[in-house]
Amino acid sequence: MKNCQYSPLLAAMALFLWFSCGQKSPQEPVAEAPKAIGKIERLSPELDAIVAPDAKIEVLAEGYNWSEGPVWVADGGYLLFSDVPENTVFKWKEGEGASVYLQPSGFTGEKTEKREGANGLTLDAAGRLVLCQHGDRRVARMRAPLGEPKPEFETLADQWNGKRFNSPNDLCFDRQGNLYFTDPPYGLPQQMDDPGKEIPFQGVYRRNTDGSVDMLIDSLSRPNGIALSPDEKTLYVANSDFGRAVWMAYDIAEGGKLVNGRTFYDATAMVGEELKGLPDGLKVDGNGVVFGTGPGGVWVFKPDGTALGRIDPGEATANCALGGDGYLYMTADMYLCRVKLGN
Numbered sequence: 001m002k003n004c005q006y007s008p009l010l011a012a013m014a015l016f017l018w019f020s021c022g023q024k025s026p027q028e029p030v031a032e033a034p035k036a037i038g039k040i041e042r043l044s045p046e047l048d049a050i051v052a053p054d055a056k057i058e059v060l061a062e063g064y065n066w067s068e069g070p071v072w073v074a075d076g077g078y079l080l081f082s083d084v085p086e087n088t089v090f091k092w093k094e095g096e097g098a099s100v101y102l103q104p105s106g107f108t109g110e111k112t113e114k115r116e117g118a119n120g121l122t123l124d125a126a127g128r129l130v131l132c133q134h135g136d137r138r139v140a141r142m143r144a145p146l147g148e149p150k151p152e153f154e155t156l157a158d159q160w161n162g163k164r165f166n167s168p169n170d171l172c173f174d175r176q177g178n179l180y181f182t183d184p185p186y187g188l189p190q191q192m193d194d195p196g197k198e199i200p201f202q203g204v205y206r207r208n209t210d211g212s213v214d215m216l217i218d219s220l221s222r223p224n225g226i227a228l229s230p231d232e233k234t235l236y237v238a239n240s241d242f243g244r245a246v247w248m249a250y251d252i253a254e255g256g257k258l259v260n261g262r263t264f265y266d267a268t269a270m271v272g273e274e275l276k277g278l279p280d281g282l283k284v285d286g287n288g289v290v291f292g293t294g295p296g297g298v299w300v301f302k303p304d305g306t307a308l309g310r311i312d313p314g315e316a317t318a319n320c321a322l323g324g325d326g327y328l329y330m331t332a333d334m335y336l337c338r339v340k341l342g343n
Helices: 008-022 045-049
Strands: 039-042 057-062 067-073 078-083 088-093 097-102 118-123 129-133 138-142 153-157 171-173 179-183 203-207 213-217 223-228 234-241 244-252 258-266 282-284 290-294 297-301 307-312 317-322 327-332 335-340
Touching: 039 045, 045 307, 057 088, 057 097, 067 118, 067 129, 067 327, 067 335, 078 118, 078 327, 118 171, 129 153, 129 171, 153 179, 153 203, 171 223, 179 223, 203 223, 213 258, 223 282, 223 290, 234 282, 234 290, 244 290, 258 297, 282 317, 290 317, 297 317, 297 327
Parallel strands: 067 317
Antiparallel strands: 039 307, 057 335, 067 078, 078 088, 088 097, 118 129, 129 138, 138 153, 171 179, 179 203, 203 213, 223 234, 234 244, 244 258, 282 290, 290 297, 297 307, 317 327, 327 335
8 A cells, every 4th residue: 555645736625625625715895783872871770671782882984964764664675864964865774875866955046055854754644745945945845756865855845924934954754744844943044033033933834734824833033853752742942042942742732732832951050162963853762752853962751851871972063863673763963873763
């Protein structure tokens, strides 16, 4: 029997086979983890049942001028959100990233130095996109279907008592189809002192199903985000004023009149450089938990106003949306980000 001789060629082949079976091919793409920013401050252990204990704030897209107005589109599983100064609505979808969806979004006139696009976005009962258009000073509905967006709009509300709105900011529908919206002066070039301002106060309104518009509140200095409780008996309104940074709650009486206005939570003492932002966008989940953007990110409240914690991306956070995929989406200055909810 002959002795086995060492073969360099056989050794090389064996080494190659060992590497190919036991390790990834260098050509296989390795998915990068999303960039994580900010922090989650837990003021109560009850927050763990709402925001996953190991949750991180993930950046999904960035580079925006001022991101706003996110709305989740269940039929298609994607998010729409505004970049207000850029007069553009963007679309973000898992695996596809962000892309331009609609432009112009809120100012359809000739170009000006200050381009104010859409701010708050929502969907009506028929799944059509409804926008608060700063530049055009109205609440409007996109005529085109969601899957084929076009900058063609029909006005839902643009005046009260024959006077033009300031710049409708945020909005929500009730189950009957009535539309609640806020009207601060942020879209006007000079805001409070703008010569084009026709209404002397900053109002909260309801567009009824017959097209008429009722003024509900004229006493808030900067009404901004707006949302309804699950039973639609309470209306929440954020007031984005440095001197009175509060979330308000109102009972909705018969006929839509608001009564028993009260401070839901007062964050005025927390306003400053260390905690960026003011009370702004609002969302309420099916259990009545209130998510309100404010100083230091998104505040999480129990229905009785108890603060459970803050989701802080480290930037002024304008608005948020509850996704049908178990995430809370947030627009924070230049970022679109999200955080996982639940355990």
